[in-house]
Amino acid sequence: MTRLVLSTLAAVSLLAAAGCTTTEKRAGTGAAVGAGTGALIAAATGSSGRGVATGALIGGAAGALIGAATTPGMCRYRDAYGRVYEAAC
Numbered sequence: 001m002t003r004l005v006l007s008t009l010a011a012v013s014l015l016a017a018a019g020c021t022t023t024e025k026r027a028g029t030g031a032a033v034g035a036g037t038g039a040l041i042a043a044a045t046g047s048s049g050r051g052v053a054t055g056a057l058i059g060g061a062a063g064a065l066i067g068a069a070t071t072p073g074m075c076r077y078r079d080a081y082g083r084v085y086e087a088a089c
Contacts, residue, residue: 023068023071023089026067026068026070026071027064027065027067027068027071028064028067029063029067030063030064030065030066030067030068030070031060031061031063031064031067032060032063033063034059034060034061034062034063034064034066035056035057035059035060035063036056036059037059037063038055038056038057038058038059038060038062039052039053039055039056039059041055041059042054042055042056043055071089073088073089074086074087074088074089075087075088075089
């Protein structure tokens with residue numbers, strides 16, 4: 001049952017991310033990496049469950065901000081003929 005729930009959540013997350021802009025994808029990736037890093041650092045310093053959750057929350061927020069701020073100014077678009085081109089976002 002747990003595998004089914006996790007698989008469903010993963011599929012929904014992937015579908016949701018498919019419609020994101022470049023900025024949203026970078027913010028989401030930054031949040032995931034930041035949350036993981038914050039949780040690992042908190043756990044490595046001997047924090048309890050609440051400290052690990054706080055580390056993940058702070059790391060996730062910082063990662064999302066940094067990911068959104070470092071987004072390049074070029075986006076990929078598709079014209080009416082199906083050709084892909086890059087232009088300023």
